Amino acid sequence: MADFTLQGSKVLAVRMGGDSVKAKNGAMVAYDGQMAFKRLSGGGEGIRGMVTRRLAGESMTMMEVKGTGTCYFADRASEINLVQLGGEKLWVEASNLLCTDGGLRTGTAFTGLRGASQGNGLFTTTLEGAGTAAIMSDGPAVVLRVAPGMPLTVDPGAYVAHTGNLTQQFQSGVNFRTVIGEGGGEAFQIRFEGDGLVYVQPSERNTIGGDV
Amino acid sequence: MPFTQVNSKVVQAKIQAGQRLYSQRGAMLAYSGAVSFTPDLAGGQGGIGGMIGRRVANEATPLMTVEGDGTVMFGHGGHHIEVIELSGETLYVEADRLLAFDGQLRQGTMFMGQQGGVMGMVRGQVTGQGLFTTTLAGNGAAAVMAHGGVLALPVTPQSPVHVDPQAYVAHRGELQNKLTTALGWREMVGRGSGEGFQLELTGSGTVYVQASEEKL
Amino acid sequence: MTPPVSAPVIHDVNTLPSGDNVNPYAFSVDVQGQWFLQKGKMIAYYGQLSFDGVGHGRFDRLLAGSFHSPMHAADWVVAEGSGKMLLADRSFDINSYDLDDGNLTIRSGNLLAYEPGLALKQSIIPGFLTLIGTGKFVAASNGPVIFAEPPIRVDPEALVGWADCPSPCHHYDHQYLRGVLGGVRRLTGLGGASGEEHQYEFVGAGTVLLQSSEQVMAARPTGATPGQQGVPRQRGGVGGLLDM
Structure with a gap:
């Protein structure tokens, strides 16, 4: 299996011995040894996956990198977080996915109201199997546990990924209404309940749901 | 060495009378003591010829001369800064990535046909512009900017390194470079675009790569 | 494995x-x-x-x-x-x-x-x-905060704030503005500015906070001041020394 290590916090080094990884299209910054690159249509799971993805509107353009040597990946100075999967499922925003072990299955999942609130990407990317995934965040991600009796509320613009058995609910965030009826817009939040982990980034740059 | 790293985005330089530094214009954050900042009419040491050379080369990054007796802090755009020390070697770097450098270093511009014009080579080949790159030689230090951190990759005769030109920052040592493309890469990123190429660096030295494909 | x-x-x-x-x-x-x-x-x-x-x-x-x-x-x-x-x-x-x-x-x-x-x-x-x-x-x-002590002159864009010391004053590099080079620049338009002709000068005892970049954080409106004599006029919109 390919060996994932971080060089600093913004460059991922993947050592390969003839095996392959899937990576964000064009995110290679350097390599030594011999590498071959192949565009993956629809995330690499054939026509059905491609069609699903089209419908899902998740523009996940991935490539397969196969070879012998070390390949370095980075994307717009984003912080890189390694997630070790031992059979469980990871939900991640497609734009936050940098690289995964070739053996992890990728798919799409319906995310319900949160997607609806953002107006784009009703579906999210899922990864399943055993292996390593490298996910990106704007600033190092903070990993927050959700447990029964300990729900977590997150700004949609700060949400990166989650694992475990969680339900998500979309709720109104800030009340900007004033006594004199002056409106300041509305903001939305996502509430997670159940048992699992949520990755949030220290940035709300892409908030479409509104300011909190 | 005149530069001390204050944090990953700021370097501090101590200057004494008789010494001088060059820095990118506007990159001074604060200073104490009697220090003067003069726009560099001659584009550094190259004289007027050097300046014209730069204009033509599209490498006319405005510099200023920093002289006096005191302490100056430099930083620019929140970019990460890497201090590279030279002892007799030559550093090849794009002019717009140079934050500040020791006045003792000899500046030059290198025509792309020779070793060194790395970005120029790519741009020249693909877009027909920018055929020069800056060289610094001698003993001293240079503060170089990069988007995200900098990764220094050693190149040895046994292991050449391929670099995405967009992520290339600088290099030093006895390196030869040529444009190559990996199997499948051009098909993937699109034929005819500059991104279809990689730089293959062979020989012995170090290549500096940033954690981003974005230009500064 | x-x-x-x-x-x-x-x-x-x-x-x-x-x-x-x-x-x-x-x-x-x-x-x-x-x-x-x-x-x-x-x-x-x-x-x-x-x-x-x-x-x-x-x-x-x-x-x-x-x-x-x-x-x-x-x-x-x-x-x-x-x-x-x-x-x-x-x-x-x-x-x-x-x-x-x-x-x-x-x-x-x-x-x-x-x-x-x-x-x-x-x-x-x-x-x-x-x-x-x-x-x-x-x-x-933008980048870690650097704490400095007066006397110091600071690029206006790198200034985050200050504590305990008197408010800063403007400092101009007169040698540059009036010197030979200034004349050449006026006559020929050559040379331009170093970008460092103007700083904020802090004196006295206190602490000055600098950020690691001259990239200013987008200003938030601080509000207009009452339009009365003796009160320096501030704009009602996005305020900032830089747009003065």
Whole structure:
């Protein structure tokens, strides 16, 4: 299996011995040894996956990198977080996915109201199997546990990924209404309940749901 | 060495009378003591010829001369800064990535046909512009900017390194470079675009790569 | 073979710090009561918290004590209840500062949140806010904050704020402005400016806060001042020394 290590916090080094990884299209910054690159249509799971993805509107353009040597990946100075999967499922925003072990299955999942609130990407990317995934965040991600009796509320613009058995609910965030009826817009939040982990980034740059 | 790293985005330089530094214009954050900042009419040491050379080369990054007796802090755009020390070697770097450098270093511009014009080579080949790159030689230090951190990759005769030109920052040592493309890469990123190429660096030295494909 | 990957630190409501950084870019506040925060800076929270714009009527008494910048009320939110809240701002560096019966003046765009023990007032320097009293506040900067002591001259764009020392004055490099080079520049248009002809000069005892970049954090409106004699005019919109 390919060996994932971080060089600093913004460059991922993947050592390969003839095996392959899937990576964000064009995110290679350097390599030594011999590498071959192949565009993956629809995330690499054939026509059905491609069609699903089209419908899902998740523009996940991935490539397969196969070879012998070390390949370095980075994307717009984003912080890189390694997630070790031992059979469980990871939900991640497609734009936050940098690289995964070739053996992890990728798919799409319906995310319900949160997607609806953002107006784009009703579906999210899922990864399943055993292996390593490298996910990106704007600033190092903070990993927050959700447990029964300990729900977590997150700004949609700060949400990166989650694992475990969680339900998500979309709720109104800030009340900007004033006594004199002056409106300041509305903001939305996502509430997670159940048992699992949520990755949030220290940035709300892409908030479409509104300011909190 | 005149530069001390204050944090990953700021370097501090101590200057004494008789010494001088060059820095990118506007990159001074604060200073104490009697220090003067003069726009560099001659584009550094190259004289007027050097300046014209730069204009033509599209490498006319405005510099200023920093002289006096005191302490100056430099930083620019929140970019990460890497201090590279030279002892007799030559550093090849794009002019717009140079934050500040020791006045003792000899500046030059290198025509792309020779070793060194790395970005120029790519741009020249693909877009027909920018055929020069800056060289610094001698003993001293240079503060170089990069988007995200900098990764220094050693190149040895046994292991050449391929670099995405967009992520290339600088290099030093006895390196030869040529444009190559990996199997499948051009098909993937699109034929005819500059991104279809990689730089293959062979020989012995170090290549500096940033954690981003974005230009500064 | 599974390669070793160091397990990430997992936080929950109990392990998150109280009034401290989680990492250089995220700050955890233990809210027991009320906190003021700039709109859009809360990224996640545990517990029972509600968020209301400061214009909300039931905060009248709180505002009278802690909020004195009437015109930018729309940009501030009061978090109320009990829980732990994470603050962040575009992955900029975040620091907290404790004032003990003190005062600190800060660029409006850098201030993220503060507790009601502090009072927020407009500085007479346009684009800056002054915090007075005892309590904690949280501020963002482009790169780590550097603490410097006067005498020092600072690029206006790198200035985050200052504490205890007198307000700065303008410093111009007269040698440059009037010297031979200035003449050449006027005659030929050659040479341009070094970009460093103008700084803020701090003297006296105190602390000056610098950020690691000359990239200014987007200013937040600090509000207009009453148009009366003796009050330096400030623009009602986005304030800042730079647009003077």
